[in-house]
Amino acid sequence: MSLTATSPSRDLSNTVRYALHGRVAVIFLDNPPVNGLGDTVRRGIHEGLALAQSDAAVDAIVIAGAGKAFCGGADIRQFNTPAATAKPMLRDVIAAIEASGKPVVAAIHGFALGGGLELALGCHYRVAQAGSRLALPEVNLGLVPGGGGTQRLPRLIGVMPALDMIHTGKPLDAGAALAAGLVDAIAEGDLLAFALPYALERAAQGSHPVASRRALNADGVDFAATRARLNPKARNAIAQRAAIDCVEAATRLPIEPGLDEERRLFDALVEGDASKALRHLFFAEKEAPRVSGGGRAGQIGRVGILGAGTMGGGIAMAFANAGYPVTLYERDQAALDRGVALIRKNYEITAAKGKLDAAGVEARMARIAPSLDVQDLGQADLVIEAVFEDMAVKQAVFRQLDAVCKAGAILATNTSRLNIDEIAACTVRPEAVIGLHFFSPANVMKLLEVVRGAGTGADVIATCMAVAQKIGKIPVLVGVCEGFVGNRMLTGYWREAGFLLEEGASPQQIDGALTRFGMAMGPLAMADLAGMDINWATRKRLAPTRPAHLRYSKVADRICELGRFGQKTQAGYYRYEPGSRQPLPDPVVDGIIEDCAREAGIVRRPVSDEEIVERCMLALVNEGALIIEEGIAQRASDVDVVYVHGYGFPGARGGPMFHAQTLGLAATLEKIRALRHEHGEHWKPAPLLERLVEQGATAF
Numbered sequence: 001m002s003l004t005a006t007s008p009s010r011d012l013s014n015t016v017r018y019a020l021h022g023r024v025a026v027i028f029l030d031n032p033p034v035n036g037l038g039d040t041v042r043r044g045i046h047e048g049l050a051l052a053q054s055d056a057a058v059d060a061i062v063i064a065g066a067g068k069a070f071c072g073g074a075d076i077r078q079f080n081t082p083a084a085t086a087k088p089m090l091r092d093v094i095a096a097i098e099a100s101g102k103p104v105v106a107a108i109h110g111f112a113l114g115g116g117l118e119l120a121l122g123c124h125y126r127v128a129q130a131g132s133r134l135a136l137p138e139v140n141l142g143l144v145p146g147g148g149g150t151q152r153l154p155r156l157i158g159v160m161p162a163l164d165m166i167h168t169g170k171p172l173d174a175g176a177a178l179a180a181g182l183v184d185a186i187a188e189g190d191l192l193a194f195a196l197p198y199a200l201e202r203a204a205q206g207s208h209p210v211a212s213r214r215a216l217n218a219d220g221v222d223f224a225a226t227r228a229r230l231n232p233k234a235r236n237a238i239a240q241r242a243a244i245d246c247v248e249a250a251t252r253l254p255i256e257p258g259l260d261e262e263r264r265l266f267d268a269l270v271e272g273d274a275s276k277a278l279r280h281l282f283f284a285e286k287e288a289p290r291v292s293g294g295g296r297a298g299q300i301g302r303v304g305i306l307g308a309g310t311m312g313g314g315i316a317m318a319f320a321n322a323g324y325p326v327t328l329y330e331r332d333q334a335a336l337d338r339g340v341a342l343i344r345k346n347y348e349i350t351a352a353k354g355k356l357d358a359a360g361v362e363a364r365m366a367r368i369a370p371s372l373d374v375q376d377l378g379q380a381d382l383v384i385e386a387v388f389e390d391m392a393v394k395q396a397v398f399r400q401l402d403a404v405c406k407a408g409a410i411l412a413t414n415t416s417r418l419n420i421d422e423i424a425a426c427t428v429r430p431e432a433v434i435g436l437h438f439f440s441p442a443n444v445m446k447l448l449e450v451v452r453g454a455g456t457g458a459d460v461i462a463t464c465m466a467v468a469q470k471i472g473k474i475p476v477l478v479g480v481c482e483g484f485v486g487n488r489m490l491t492g493y494w495r496e497a498g499f500l501l502e503e504g505a506s507p508q509q510i511d512g513a514l515t516r517f518g519m520a521m522g523p524l525a526m527a528d529l530a531g532m533d534i535n536w537a538t539r540k541r542l543a544p545t546r547p548a549h550l551r552y553s554k555v556a557d558r559i560c561e562l563g564r565f566g567q568k569t570q571a572g573y574y575r576y577e578p579g580s581r582q583p584l585p586d587p588v589v590d591g592i593i594e595d596c597a598r599e600a601g602i603v604r605r606p607v608s609d610e611e612i613v614e615r616c617m618l619a620l621v622n623e624g625a626l627i628i629e630e631g632i633a634q635r636a637s638d639v640d641v642v643y644v645h646g647y648g649f650p651g652a653r654g655g656p657m658f659h660a661q662t663l664g665l666a667a668t669l670e671k672i673r674a675l676r677h678e679h680g681e682h683w684k685p686a687p688l689l690e691r692l693v694e695q696g697a698t699a700f
């Protein structure tokens with residue numbers, strides 16, 4: 001937004017400017033990227049207010065934001081530092097606004113989020129540019145608004161609408177905000193050209209409304225029912241509950257004790273592990289798509305997909321949903337028909353839930369062109385193969401693609417474990433070959449592992465990172481190794497689960513302990529869902545590389561030898577009734593576990609839930625540290641993003657590497673050393689972890 005002052009503007013701090021426009025003082029937040037309310041911004045606003053109060057030539061005050069938005073809220077990088085609590089706090093700034101005899105108008109463009117909206121709520125009037133968004137999204141970071149938002153919003157727009165906005169964090173656009181009474185007017189053109197005369201008109205009125213002094217009507221509001229509707233497994237469940245408590249406090253208490261209560265709940269959350277973890281993830285997700293290497297992203301028009309099975313169908317949907325035209329190729333008519341019918345069925349299920357209308361279903365289906373002619377892939381800019389997981393099959397497919405695809409096309413494989421470089425080697429364009437490892441269901445799961453081969457071009461990587469974000473994924477760049485980041489780490493996780501079974505735990509106990517820890521699924525139920533045959537094939541392939549002296553649990557192999565591959569055969573670690581996904585304990589599996597333990601000379605013992613969680617988690621952490629050290633992941637936070645978005649790791653724990661930081665790196669290493677002492681070589685600590693502890697580091 002431009003500002004042409006009628007008197008020169010002056011800096012109140014390095015992040016706030018002050019200018020006079022006739023008889024209106026404008027306080028401009030100028031703290032890129034989103035005018036976060038750090039200590040200098042709060043101080044600047046406070047000084048600006050005092051200046052305007054004492055200037056007889058000023059009749060009204062406008063607070064506005066420079067750059068793309070009014071204000072994105074608190075400066076979360078300052079949380080848990082002294083700057084976050086430096087005076088004046090937001091509460092003091094708002095108290096100064098409310099005490100002002102001259103009207104203060106918030107002029108909102110872009111967005112007013114969190115503390116930004118609280119600042120606006122403290123103003124006497126709010127005008128918003130059409131298209132701007134207003135929200136109190138603190139719950140997404142495991143927090144509640146801490147600057148009076150939970151006390152003023154219910155007084156301004158009513159308890160139920162406020163409760164809904166605060167505990168869900170959902171935004172209102174300017175139009176909805178006007179209808180709700182959250183803003184007083186909408187500016188269609190230049191915001192300041194609207195806000196300045198608006199402020200002067202209000203100044204002429206004499207007295208000005210203050211949200212915190214408005215009466216509050218809580219008749220018919222059922223807080224218990226709102227609490228009962230919360231999902232206790234949501235990653236921000238604690239914060240959602242606290243948000244409801246805050247709004248309830250607004251209905252019970254006068255404004256000042258209400259503000260105290262809100263602050264008390266905010267302070268408890270901001271010091272808690274869950275909010276720290278969610279804030280870590282907030283930055284981790286922003287960081288993940290960034291890659292070093294300087295490639296330039298190209299444009300993707302048409303997308304080609306080979307294989308209309310489980311993954312190919314889901315990938316086709318992911319692109320069609322984002323508006324991309326897709327050519328879906330299969331090797332025979334029956335498989336193609338099956339694949340297309342499944343895509344339609346999935347869309348119709350979405351439509352039946354009311355999330356898509358009939359026209360939306362048809363528009364998406366129309367973007368997917370089924371084909372039995374591989375030449376039809378010739379014009380695609382990006383081709384993704386999702387055929388069987390077999391190197392010979394993949395190589396044959398890539399030779400074919402090399403022959404038919406246009407120059408400059410990106411040739412991607414969805415392999416979950418195979419070596420990208422061996423696949424690239426059978427083309428004459430290894431720079432165009434990359435791994436795009438989607439997760440099942442591919443139209444739903446947010447994670448995409450982008451696998452960089454030895455010869456993959458920087459532009460190809462940049463293009464894939466960009467297109468991934470366009471289809472709503474969080475891309476994480478990973479290097480070539482067995483299983484890349486996510487599946488490689490599962491190896492140790494499943495290894496420990498197998499050992500714990502032999503030592504005395506049951507499948508139900510292992511899965512129960514880990515789901516209570518917060519995992520979306522336990523490791524054994526997950527193996528049943530993914531298909532135990534897939535891991536079995538991997539174990540057989542890797543058997544020759546397994547050192548003979550290392551302990552190996554045969555439980556999974558024995559289960560597979562009986563033709564039990566998990567849910568698809570209604571039997572794996574558990575048994576399943578026809579048509580049901582409910583895992584049921586199975587004495588056959590208990591027998592296998594006891595046999596394996598006996599053969600290995602293990603005397604079974606009671607195993608505690610704590611031991612299960614500790615061994616499975618530390619196996620993830622130690623392998624994650626190796627992955628970071630080898631440069632397979634660009635950064636530790638990427639490993640966390642992979643686990644939270646691809647493997648059901650609890651967001652409120654921030655991912656395995658953040659979890660280790662919460663435990664303390666020294667304590668983590670000590671536990672790993674103790675496990676090595678007890679269980680041997682599998683627990684050799686990652687050198688990176690040892691080095692970091694030696695240096696006294698607290699983070700990876």
Ligand code: NAI
Pocket residue numbers: 306307308309310311312329330331335385386387388389390393397414415416417437438439440530
């Ligand atoms: P699937 O068996 O459901 O589908 C494979 C499809 O490819 C079948 O429809 C088959 O007819 C077709 N196909 C085989 N050879 C072909 C060829 N030469 N040309 C065209 N089509 C051909 O398998 P799924 O589960 O979809 O897996 C595909 C790939 O995705 C594998 O590499 C797998 O490792 C990978 N993957 C699978 C995940 C999963 O959860 N299922 C997760 C991530 C990756």
